[in-house]
Amino acid sequence: MENTTMHRYRTHTCGELRAEHVGQQVRLSGWIHSVRDHGGIIFIDLRDHYGLTQIVINPQREFYRSLEHWRVETVMCFTGEVVARTPETVNTKLATGAIEVVASDMEVLGEAETLPFQIAKDDNASEAMRLKYRFLDLRRDRLHQNLLLRSRVIASLRRRMTALGFNEYQTPILTSSSPEGARDFLVPSRLHPGQFYALPQAPQQFKQLLMVAGFDRYFQIAPCFRDEDARADRSPGEFYQLDLEMSFVTQEDIFAVVEDVLSGIFQEFSAKTMTPAPFQRIPYRESMRRFGTDKPDLRNPLEMIDVTDVFRETQFNAFASVIKDGGVIRAIAVKGIAGQSRKFFDDMIAFSQSLGSKGLGYIAWSEGKEKSPIVKFLSRTELDALKAAGKIEEGDVMFFLADQEKVVCDIGGKVRTELGKRLGLIDENVFHFCWIVDFPMFEFNETSGKIEFSHNPFSMPQGGLQALNEKDPLDILAYQYDIVCNGIELSSGAIRNHDPKVMYKAFEIAGYPPEHVDAKFGGMIRAFKLGAPPHGGIAPGVDRIVMLLAGEANLREIIMFPFNQQAQDLMMNAPSEVTPEQLRELHIRVLPPK
Numbered sequence: 001m002e003n004t005t006m007h008r009y010r011t012h013t014c015g016e017l018r019a020e021h022v023g024q025q026v027r028l029s030g031w032i033h034s035v036r037d038h039g040g041i042i043f044i045d046l047r048d049h050y051g052l053t054q055i056v057i058n059p060q061r062e063f064y065r066s067l068e069h070w071r072v073e074t075v076m077c078f079t080g081e082v083v084a085r086t087p088e089t090v091n092t093k094l095a096t097g098a099i100e101v102v103a104s105d106m107e108v109l110g111e112a113e114t115l116p117f118q119i120a121k122d123d124n125a126s127e128a129m130r131l132k133y134r135f136l137d138l139r140r141d142r143l144h145q146n147l148l149l150r151s152r153v154i155a156s157l158r159r160r161m162t163a164l165g166f167n168e169y170q171t172p173i174l175t176s177s178s179p180e181g182a183r184d185f186l187v188p189s190r191l192h193p194g195q196f197y198a199l200p201q202a203p204q205q206f207k208q209l210l211m212v213a214g215f216d217r218y219f220q221i222a223p224c225f226r227d228e229d230a231r232a233d234r235s236p237g238e239f240y241q242l243d244l245e246m247s248f249v250t251q252e253d254i255f256a257v258v259e260d261v262l263s264g265i266f267q268e269f270s271a272k273t274m275t276p277a278p279f280q281r282i283p284y285r286e287s288m289r290r291f292g293t294d295k296p297d298l299r300n301p302l303e304m305i306d307v308t309d310v311f312r313e314t315q316f317n318a319f320a321s322v323i324k325d326g327g328v329i330r331a332i333a334v335k336g337i338a339g340q341s342r343k344f345f346d347d348m349i350a351f352s353q354s355l356g357s358k359g360l361g362y363i364a365w366s367e368g369k370e371k372s373p374i375v376k377f378l379s380r381t382e383l384d385a386l387k388a389a390g391k392i393e394e395g396d397v398m399f400f401l402a403d404q405e406k407v408v409c410d411i412g413g414k415v416r417t418e419l420g421k422r423l424g425l426i427d428e429n430v431f432h433f434c435w436i437v438d439f440p441m442f443e444f445n446e447t448s449g450k451i452e453f454s455h456n457p458f459s460m461p462q463g464g465l466q467a468l469n470e471k472d473p474l475d476i477l478a479y480q481y482d483i484v485c486n487g488i489e490l491s492s493g494a495i496r497n498h499d500p501k502v503m504y505k506a507f508e509i510a511g512y513p514p515e516h517v518d519a520k521f522g523g524m525i526r527a528f529k530l531g532a533p534p535h536g537g538i539a540p541g542v543d544r545i546v547m548l549l550a551g552e553a554n555l556r557e558i559i560m561f562p563f564n565q566q567a568q569d570l571m572m573n574a575p576s577e578v579t580p581e582q583l584r585e586l587h588i589r590v591l592p593p594k
Contacts, residue, residue: 072118116132132570150542157542161244194587230563242261255279266431299425329400334397348399355414356407366395434483437480440478453510495536
């Protein structure tokens with residue numbers, strides 16, 4: 001007979017019962033995860049948010065015959081006695097594996113129809129199917145745990161920021177369209193025909209205005225919206241960041257806060273080794289020269305070295321012609337791989353050519369001599385100089401790329417990464433952080449022939465107004481920085497330009513008159529003219545932090561309801577057409593694409 005003093009649905013969760021509960025009458029509710037028939041006795045794994053419990057159903061029970069009508073993922077309620085499993089049947093992989101519940105009563109709470117894909121096992125369902133039935137996909141343990149991890153990471157971020165004296169404030173979701181950055185998501189105004197709000201690409205201007213308003217230390221788990229194409233580490237549509245801004249600070253003050261918070265988060269949620277704070281600081285130009293990227297994976301020990309000077313007088317035409325055209329020769333020295341097969345080297349050459357390289361030269365030092373298709377073109381002086389430059393020993397190999405510097409950096413960085421992967425040089429049990437600093441304030445656009453901002457136009461130039469007035473614009477560095485982990489950029493940040501005179505001059509160098517600055521950034525300029533403190537900030541990406549901690553290669557696996565690659569929500573059927581009445585209210589007419 002049913003115990004009427006019990007809770008209607010459960011006395012315990014499916015992850016709660018242990019040996020000390022043996023003998024108790026309990027009630028559990030959850031989803032049927034799996035069903036097994038052992039000689040007439042039915043064993044059911046019942047699952048809820050908290051875990052799994054084994055339910056035992058004996059054939060003499062009156063509800064036994066209805067079992068054949070149940071499907072997995074049906075929501076059930078079982079009442080019964082907790083009993084100890086026999087020693088040989090204890091499941092040490094399960095938190096509840098020492099017990100099982102012998103059912104005396106059962107109730108169907110939510111019947112499941114035939115499933116589009118399996119939950120208890122991976123049946124390689126297509127991405128489209130997984131996203132259409134995302135609520136089912138989220139029942140899978142790996143995804144479920146990823147989203148729990150995300151929740152806990154965000155809660156910990158909030159605790160840590162508050163402990164450091166920051167206060168959380170919410171900034172507007174409906175704002176004005178930004179003239180810089182990525183493409184906006186626009187929202188038509190009903191009350192102001194022909195005008196549009198924009199969803200914020202980031203709370204950038206608002207958080208700076210909070211500093212002008214005197215709030216000193218701001219943070220927010222901020223939603224950001226950008227109409228961008230999808231990538232593995234970038235979700236189309238929306239993403240979240242730990243947005244922060246501080247007043248009366250230097251670059252080092254911001255580094256100290258971020259290192260404190262990120263060190264704590266990664267140590268709290270991962271057993272992997274982490275680089276201790278303070279994190280390594282690498283100037284942008286040095287990073288490009290050594291690693292070919294401003295997002296270096298420092299777990300990879302390989303670096304590029306410049307060997308252009310070695311070949312200044314070379315008779316090797318392939319290199320001589322590149323140097324004559326203003327190009328560079330960069331090398332990557334790899335320890336102890338001279339014994340690799342010819343196929344390995346051919347595959348690396350093919351890989352570099354797939355990136356647009358003209359080729360990939362190499363020399364192997366083996367059996368006391370140099371071995372390579374290009375050795376016959378090089379002098380003894382050049383070979384000895386290369387050996388010294390790369391600190392080459394017996395068994396080592398040096399790879400070469402020759403082209404214009406920008407091309408060599410791009411291709412060389414990818415070759416470095418590919419070598420690291422193919423040779424197993426990357427330690428998967430390490431989080432290696434670094435700061436990339438000293439970004440150039442301006443760059444030369446070869447297409448337009450004009451000087452442009454290279455990063456963030458609102459950053460403070462190093463040297464302030466004097467540098468803008470006196471230095472070659474291409475030599476001016478900015479107080480801009482990126483935080484990078486394992487080759488993934490978690491965030492960009494900067495000490496802000498809070499001085500209107502400096503801002504007008506910086507935009508003048510980039511070809512914008514004062515009237516343009518006033519028209520596009522009037523709110524900021526007015527604020528800065530009425531007493532603005534020095535301030536700076538950064539916004540580490542929450543999605544990318546969780547992706548790293550979860551060991552996932554794709555952001556989709558740590559976002560609750562992601563878009564697909566075409567920025568569609570297949571589950572809710574968004575975006576979708578709206579009614580003519582809705583369009584009329586917004587004074588909008590839809591023109592079909594040509």
